[in-house]
Amino acid sequence: MHEETLGSGIYLPEIHDTVFNRAEDAHRFEFNGSARDYFRIWIVNVALSIVTLGIYSAWASVRTRRYMYANTLFEGSPFEYLARPIPILRGRLIAAALFATYIMASHFSRTLQLVTMGVIGVFMPWMIVKGLMFRARYSAWRGLHFRFIADYGGAYQWYLLVYMLMAIPLALSGLLAQGGHPFTGMVLFLAGFFLFYPWLKGNQQQWMAEHHYFGGKSFRFTREPSAYYRIYGAALGIGVLCMIPSGILMGLMFNAMVKSHIDPRQHSIPVLLATYLCIAPTYLIMWTYVHVRMTNALYNQASLGRYQFESSLRFWPMLYIYLGNVLAIIFTIGLAIPWAKIQVARYRASCLQVAGEGRLEEFTQRTSGADVAATGTEIDSLLGFDIGL
Structure with a gap:
């Protein structure tokens, strides 16, 4: 959660967007990085x-995050990224070994x-917890570190078991398709997906x-289940609308090839590129919509x-x-x-604030003691690693 807040890589008409309007004091985030410096x-x-054949990428990640954190200000104070590259490198080597296997x-x-x-799949929830613990442990603001409390049971519940349940409609739809009922199978799959997936993302x-945790206090989350169904329902509608012009373009392209007596199988690469070019705008629009709405849902709750x-x-x-960046x-x-990343980070930071009565200095002073005591009991960084999740 904290990483998106820091703006270092923060997840159509704004209908049903949850945006609060409060009378309390507003504390805004700022991002002061420049494309020239980051380049x-x-x-x-x-x-x-x-x-170095990718080995230096761990050091590159640390340098990048330190720059992004240091240029993200909250109440005039920058965030800090305090991780070392070796645990990151070790985590990436493990992930690369799994993928190679x-x-x-x-x-x-x-x-x-x-x-x-x-x-x-069995190890993935464990790695997710380890990654979140590592990132939180080495992120700080005004000397106070974030913390992520390990909950392996919850990780396996929301990142493995529920996905296994979602596989049931997929398996049934495959059986129906093989049995000569592809339309019924597709309807069953879509129904199962939209029944489980929004609910799953909200719980995740x-x-x-x-x-x-930050400063000895845990974050609280007031989840509105219907908001996630609205988000993905609207995304589906947007996708259907966007596929109409994409389908027309693809139809015109293949029609022109037929009239020109061009065999698509002999020109597979140009055909593939043209197909992606037709589909890419639809994907970008849907992904942007879901990303914006899900990010708002995360922070506003x-x-x-x-x-x-x-x-x-x-x-x-x-x-x-995003279009300008592409x-x-x-x-x-x-x-x-670099210019594209700076543009995104600046906009995300400008749209994020914290509202509440009182002064944040009093909050950090009052809770700093609890954070020091808690961090003293954490495991050493040798047992934590980041795989870039």
Whole structure:
């Protein structure tokens, strides 16, 4: 939760957006980073990561996050990222080994590949908890560290068992399709997906938020289940509307190929690129809408003590930023990536604030003692790692 708050990588008409309007004091976030300064860090990171075959990427992540955190201010004070690269590197090596094992298993037998995928799925909730613990432990503001309290039972419940339940409609839809009822199978799959998935995402946000602590106090989360169904229902409607022009473009393209006596199988790469070009805008619009609404839902339902978070991200400004970023990255062959990240971080920070009565200085002074006592009992960083989740 804290990472999105810091703006270092923070998740159509704004109907049903939950935006609070309160009379209490508002404490706003600011982001003061510049594309020129970040470009110097980024270009060195890319060069050294290439030269070292990716090993330097752990150091690159630390440098990037430290820059982003240091340029994100709350009440005039910057955030701090205090992690060291070695635990991050160790975590990435473990993740790379798991992925390599999965790829290698596919060359031997389908059964071995499925077993490997199952083993990875069993370990994934554990890795999610470890990653959240690591990020929280090494994130701080005014000398106070965030904390994530390990809850492996909750992680396995919301990141494994519920997904296994969601697989039941998928399996049944596959059986119906094989039995000659593909339409019925598709309806069953969509019904199962939209019944479980919004409910699942709401519970995942609540689990993540309520296990984060800052200054000796835990974050609280007041979940509104219907909000998640509205978000994904609207996203589905947007996707259907966007697929109409995409489908027309694809139809015109294939019709032109038929008239020109062009065999798509002999020009698979151009056809594939043209298909992606038709579908990409739909994906970007849907992803942006869900990302904006889910980010607002996360923060607007979260509180810390008597302080309430307020997120006011809007779809159209965010889509405009993303479109500009995509075009800039394409036309500069990737050199505009630092500028794009700075644009997104600045907008996200500008749309986030904390409302509540009193002074934050009093809150941090009153709770600092509890945080010191708690951090003294945490495990050493050798047992924590970050896999970039």
